[in-house]
Amino acid sequence: MAVNLPVPELHQLHAVSGVTLGVASAGIRKGGRKDILVVALAEGTRVAGVFTQNAFCAAPVQVCRSHLSAASEIRAWVVNTGCANAGTGERGLADAQETTRMLAELLRLQPEQVLPFSTGVILEHLPMEKLRLGIDQACGVLGEASWLDAAQAIMTTDTQPKAASTKVMVSGRPVTITGISKGAGMIRPNMATMLGYVATDAGVSQALLHDLVREAADESFNAITVDGDTSTNDSFVAAATGASGVMFSSAGDPQWPLFRDAFIGVCRQLAQAIVRDGEGATKFITIRVNDAASRDEARQVGYAIAHSPLVKTAFFASDPNLGRILAAIGYSGVPGCDVNKIRVALDDVLVAESGGRAKGYSEADGQRVMQQSEITVTVSLGRGGAQAVVYTCDLSHEYVSINADYRS
Amino acid sequence: MAVNLPVPELHQLHAVSGVTLGVASAGIRKGGRKDILVVALAEGTRVAGVFTQNAFCAAPVQVCRSHLSAASEIRAWVVNTGCANAGTGERGLADAQETTRMLAELLRLQPEQVLPFSTGVILEHLPMEKLRLGIDQACGVLGEASWLDAAQAIMTTDTQPKAASTKVMVSGRPVTITGISKGAGMIRPNMATMLGYVATDAGVSQALLHDLVREAADESFNAITVDGDTSTNDSFVAAATGASGVMFSSAGDPQWPLFRDAFIGVCRQLAQAIVRDGEGATKFITIRVNDAASRDEARQVGYAIAHSPLVKTAFFASDPNLGRILAAIGYSGVPGCDVNKIRVALDDVLVAESGGRAKGYSEADGQRVMQQSEITVTVSLGRGGAQAVVYTCDLSHEYVSINADYRS
Numbered sequence: 001m002a003v004n005l006p007v008p009e010l011h012q013l014h015a016v017s018g019v020t021l022g023v024a025s026a027g028i029r030k031g032g033r034k035d036i037l038v039v040a041l042a043e044g045t046r047v048a049g050v051f052t053q054n055a056f057c058a059a060p061v062q063v064c065r066s067h068l069s070a071a072s073e074i075r076a077w078v079v080n081t082g083c084a085n086a087g088t089g090e091r092g093l094a095d096a097q098e099t100t101r102m103l104a105e106l107l108r109l110q111p112e113q114v115l116p117f118s119t120g121v122i123l124e125h126l127p128m129e130k131l132r133l134g135i136d137q138a139c140g141v142l143g144e145a146s147w148l149d150a151a152q153a154i155m156t157t158d159t160q161p162k163a164a165s166t167k168v169m170v171s172g173r174p175v176t177i178t179g180i181s182k183g184a185g186m187i188r189p190n191m192a193t194m195l196g197y198v199a200t201d202a203g204v205s206q207a208l209l210h211d212l213v214r215e216a217a218d219e220s221f222n223a224i225t226v227d228g229d230t231s232t233n234d235s236f237v238a239a240a241t242g243a244s245g246v247m248f249s250s251a252g253d254p255q256w257p258l259f260r261d262a263f264i265g266v267c268r269q270l271a272q273a274i275v276r277d278g279e280g281a282t283k284f285i286t287i288r289v290n291d292a293a294s295r296d297e298a299r300q301v302g303y304a305i306a307h308s309p310l311v312k313t314a315f316f317a318s319d320p321n322l323g324r325i326l327a328a329i330g331y332s333g334v335p336g337c338d339v340n341k342i343r344v345a346l347d348d349v350l351v352a353e354s355g356g357r358a359k360g361y362s363e364a365d366g367q368r369v370m371q372q373s374e375i376t377v378t379v380s381l382g383r384g385g386a387q388a389v390v391y392t393c394d395l396s397h398e399y400v401s402i403n404a405d406y407r408s
Numbered sequence: 409m410a411v412n413l414p415v416p417e418l419h420q421l422h423a424v425s426g427v428t429l430g431v432a433s434a435g436i437r438k439g440g441r442k443d444i445l446v447v448a449l450a451e452g453t454r455v456a457g458v459f460t461q462n463a464f465c466a467a468p469v470q471v472c473r474s475h476l477s478a479a480s481e482i483r484a485w486v487v488n489t490g491c492a493n494a495g496t497g498e499r500g501l502a503d504a505q506e507t508t509r510m511l512a513e514l515l516r517l518q519p520e521q522v523l524p525f526s527t528g529v530i531l532e533h534l535p536m537e538k539l540r541l542g543i544d545q546a547c548g549v550l551g552e553a554s555w556l557d558a559a560q561a562i563m564t565t566d567t568q569p570k571a572a573s574t575k576v577m578v579s580g581r582p583v584t585i586t587g588i589s590k591g592a593g594m595i596r597p598n599m600a601t602m603l604g605y606v607a608t609d610a611g612v613s614q615a616l617l618h619d620l621v622r623e624a625a626d627e628s629f630n631a632i633t634v635d636g637d638t639s640t641n642d643s644f645v646a647a648a649t650g651a652s653g654v655m656f657s658s659a660g661d662p663q664w665p666l667f668r669d670a671f672i673g674v675c676r677q678l679a680q681a682i683v684r685d686g687e688g689a690t691k692f693i694t695i696r697v698n699d700a701a702s703r704d705e706a707r708q709v710g711y712a713i714a715h716s717p718l719v720k721t722a723f724f725a726s727d728p729n730l731g732r733i734l735a736a737i738g739y740s741g742v743p744g745c746d747v748n749k750i751r752v753a754l755d756d757v758l759v760a761e762s763g764g765r766a767k768g769y770s771e772a773d774g775q776r777v778m779q780q781s782e783i784t785v786t787v788s789l790g791r792g793g794a795q796a797v798v799y800t801c802d803l804s805h806e807y808v809s810i811n812a813d814y815r816s
Contacts, residue, residue: 055745056738056763087734089764122731123765186718186735227717229732230739309635309717309803310594310811317812323530324637326495327594330464331638337463355464356497357531395717397808403718404725 003284003373003393005276008163013147014176016199018042018241021146023153026134028082028127029120034153036134039077039197040107040142042241046206047074048213049115049237058086058233059096060116067100067112075113077237078103078135079154079195081182085118085126086232095126102132106139119156119182119195119233151180154195157402158184158277164269168262170246170255175202177263179238181270185279185403187226196221196236196270202259203242205249212263213238220267224391226278227399228307236267275391280398283315286376286391293384297334301379302390304332312395315375320366322351329379341382346375411692411781411801413684416556416571422584423552424607426450426649430550431561434542436490436535437528442561444542447485447605448515448550450649454614455482456621457523457645466494466641467504468524475508475520483521485645486511486543487562487603489590493526493534494640503534510540514547527564527590527603527641559588562603565810566592566685572677576670578654578663583610585671587646589678593687593811595634604629604644604678610667611650613657621646624672628679632799634686635807636715646671683799688806691723694784694799701792705742709787710798712740720803723783728774730759737787749790754783 022038029035041047049068051061067074078099085092100114107114118126151161165178183194204212217236248256276284287305292298305311308328314321325344330337344352346369351361369375430446437443449455457476459469475482486507493500508522515522526534559569573586591602612620625644656664684692695713700706713719716736722729733752738745752760754777759769777783 054735054738055742056734056747084731087731087760087764089762092764122729122735123760186732229716229718229735232731232735232738308637309807310637313808313811316808319812321530323492323495323640324594326464327462327530327637327640330462330640334463339464352495352531354497356495356500395808397805399717400721400724400803400805400808403721404727 002159002277003281005160005273007160008148008151010148013163013165014167014178015144016176016178016241017201017243018045019199019239020142020144021150022138022140022142023146023149024134024137026130028080028130028134034149035081036138037079037150037153038103038135038138038142039150041075041239042243045075045239045241046204046209047237047239048206048210049235050213050217052231052234054230054232056087056232058084058118059088059092060085060118061233061235062093063096063100064115064235067115070112072110072112074115075109076103076107077115077117077197079117080126080131080134081154081156082120083118083124083126084120084122084233087123088125091125095128098128099131102135106136115237117195117235119154122232147178147180154180154182156182157279158182160277162270162273162277164266166262166266168258170202170259173244173246175244175246175259176200177266179266179270181274183274184277185226186229186231187224187274187278194221194231194234194274196267198263198266199239199241200263201241201244203247204240208248208251209238209240212260216264216267219264220271223389224271224275225303225306226275226393272391275393278393279402280396281393282396283394284374285315285393286389288376288378288387288389289381290378290387291380291382291384292386295386295388298386298388299390301329301332301334301381302388304328305377306390306392309395315370315394316396318370320346320351320363320370322366325377326352334381338382343380345378346370410567410685411689413568413681415568416559418556421555421571421573422575422586424584424586424649425609425651426453427607427647428550428552429554429558430546430548431554431557432542432545434538436488436538436542442557443489444546445487445558445561446511446543446546446550449483449647450651453483453647453649454612454617455645455647456614456618457643458621458625460639460642462638462640464495464640466492466526467496467500468493468526469641469643470501471504471508472523472643475523478520480518480520482523483517484511484515485523485525485605487525488534488539489562489564490528491526491532491534492528492530492641495531496533499533503536506536507539510543514544523645525603525643527562530640555586555588562588562590564590564592565687566590568685570678570681570685572674574670574674576666578610578667581652581654583652583654583667584608585674587674587678589682591682592685593634594637594639595632595682595686602629602639602642602682604675606671606674607647607649608671609649609652611655612648616656616659617646617648620668620671624675627672628675631797632679632683633711633714634683634801680799683801686801687810688804689801690804691802692782693723693801694797696784696786696795696797697789698786698795699788699790699792700794703794703796706794706796707798709737709740709742709789710796712736713785714798714800717803723778723802724804726778728754728759728771728778730774733785734760742789746790751788753786754778
């Protein structure tokens with residue numbers, strides 16, 4: 001049961017000119033579900049991406065990095081669920097490369113023009129024959145209107161598809177930005193993300209798109225955590241087809257902030273959707289850390305709170321157990337942290353100040369906020385002017401059930 | 409249900425000459441349970457301790473640090489459960505000081521000769537009148553044989569008392585070491601521990617006892633984690649009364665290693681008891697990280713595995729989901745980690761090598777080990793000669809139940 005996350009409707013997801021999508025059920029995931037997505041990109045499209053920092057990064061991530069750093073134009077993406085092709089050694093790498101060859105042949109591209117993505121169980125090999133049939137089938141149904149199908153095809157333990165879409169007017173022309181994401185567990189993206197795909201019909205130069213993807217990841221996918229586990233397969237890629245006729249080649253363009261904000265807004269929606277559908281989530285928690293000496297320090301405190309199983313179970317219980325939040329701030333490792341300067345609020349209720357319970361705080365006020373399905377924890381460190389936001393969810397019985405049963 | 413942790417029996421806990429203990433039910437904890445422990449130490453006893461590194465350290469921890477650094481001889485300890493006196497500001501500090509005055513008056517000591525300890529709910533003030541009556545009552549029943557009562561009096565969410573005791577012959581004289589500990593949640597001691605108390609009738613000079621306490625903490629309480637949450641109240645103190653007639657004043661004493669090993673053995677038993685009784689624990693997990701470039705690096709990898717909710721739920725499910733262990737090693741943050749050199753074993757079963765599944769590994773072998781109640785994960789990093797051990801438990805439904813209900 002995702003937290004305040006409406007299932008996207010087909011008519012809300014604007015097609016992106018220059019991008020066609022096709023899905024298939026190849027039998028890699030159980031239950032005959034959609035498990036293959038092929039995305040074809042028009043000639044001239046610019047692509048940029050960021051990937052997991054996990055040292056055990058999956059074979060497809062290695063191939064993505066290599067293909068993106070080669071000079072060739074990326075023209076297609078292929079995603080399978082049900083098998084992560086991670087921890088699979090040399091054979092896994094060969095399988096990921098073979099996957100790009102299969103799709104390249106069907107779309108008359110070079111293998112280096114294809115990016116492969118996998119998600120699912122780690123340490124198992126890809127079933128290559130099923131994959132081949134699935135890719136073939138998906139290529140047969142490529143269409144501009146298939147964004148919802150695409151969002152469904154990349155789901156694993158997600159309870160619902162995740163997609164976001166917007167249109168902005170740039171110099172009198174409509175520009176579309178549409179994206180999909182997936183992920184519910186093993187979520188603590190590190191300088192990268194879970195699977196996230198965003199496309200726009202704006203034209204964006206390669207260098208500018210590269211910077212935009214990093215900035216957007218930092219503001220969205222890199223600010224979420226479900227369980228603190230950084231996946232081996234996190235990937236976030238964006239495509240700019242240029243089909244709208246709008247072209248950006250410099251961040252100095254007066255229209256750029258408008259487009260950039262819209263783009264980041266789509267990414268933030270997709271990232272928050274992952275937390276809202278976090279494994280077993282019943283609450284959506286925003287942790288704002290203000291007045292920090294640096295952004296890194298603010299994040300460190302935010303993640304200490306967001307990862308504490310005690311804080312997460314207190315949210316699940318709607319229990320204003322503020323001591324657990326203070327303890328997490330206290331062990332977050334900020335050097336020379338003066339607890340007397342720290343203030344903590346739950347929504348608009350000031351709960352702690354001067355190293356203890358705030359004057360005028362009543363348990364009833366805390367209880368009222370904790371019972372909401374959306375809660376903002378605001379921490380002021382009193383050390384400087386930097387801030388960061390982390391989005392997370394609570395820890396429920398359902399989380400344990402899902403992860404104790406995932407493979408069985 | 410603790411994991412392979414027999415309830416200590418009274419006759420197994422040797423009295424320590426020079427140490428008397430008294431307990432009381434002061435009504436601070438619910439249900440009329442024992443909640444006050446007073447320990448009186450004979451003149452000439454040496455005391456040393458280590459405490460939490462949490463910036464929000466509790467008022468009694470601040471008082472302990474101050475009293476231990478003062479020149480006066482420590483002659484008594486007082487512990488209450490039911491209220492941690494943490495996050496309680498100036499008033500909390502005054503209450504902790506008042507607690508030492510109460511006990512000092514009854515035992516005819518100076519307040520600086522008393523160490524106060526509190527454990528329980530954070531952000532609530534001590535009920536001073538109940539405390540006064542409880543301390544008075546406990547002082548009326550001081551006796552050498554009350555170690556089991558003492559272990560019971562310091563319990564919070566513990567399901568059973570934790571104690572360990574041993575005797576060693578030093579130069580023909582019997583020396584006794586007996587200790588108690590408590591803790592089940594908010595367990596990730598950081599250069600300190602949960603509540604742990606060890607006494608010996610050996611004489612140990614102040615400097616040597618100080619070093620021994622740090623070394624023992626490092627090998628025992630600092631190597632355990634239940635949920636990664638470092639408490640505000642962790643404290644580990646030791647007393648050496650000298651009543652056995654055996655005296656150590658230098659680590660160069662040929663008998664010192666014998667005594668030191670016995671002392672550390674008692675501490676390790678007490679620390680492991682905390683993990684075996686970890687909130688909701690059904691499995692006791694030992695994580696050995698070998699061939700690391702440094703001990704810190706080995707610990708970092710050990711804790712990454714031990715704190716991963718995905719790894720912990722896989723242990724709960726008896727599921728050999730090795731990918732989750734590899735992912736945790738991968739994101740542990742060891743710089744320049746070469747996954748091709750990493751080997752992972754579950755007990756005697758080699759499960760991963762060369763960046764993937766080990767040759768000859770079968771799921772049935774992994775399954776067999778995972779079904780045990782005690783499992784050792786051995787990770788070889790292939791980077792050097794350093795090693796570390798971390799003890800932890802699994803993450804079960806019961807953990808969520810306990811922590812969602814703790815205050816209600």
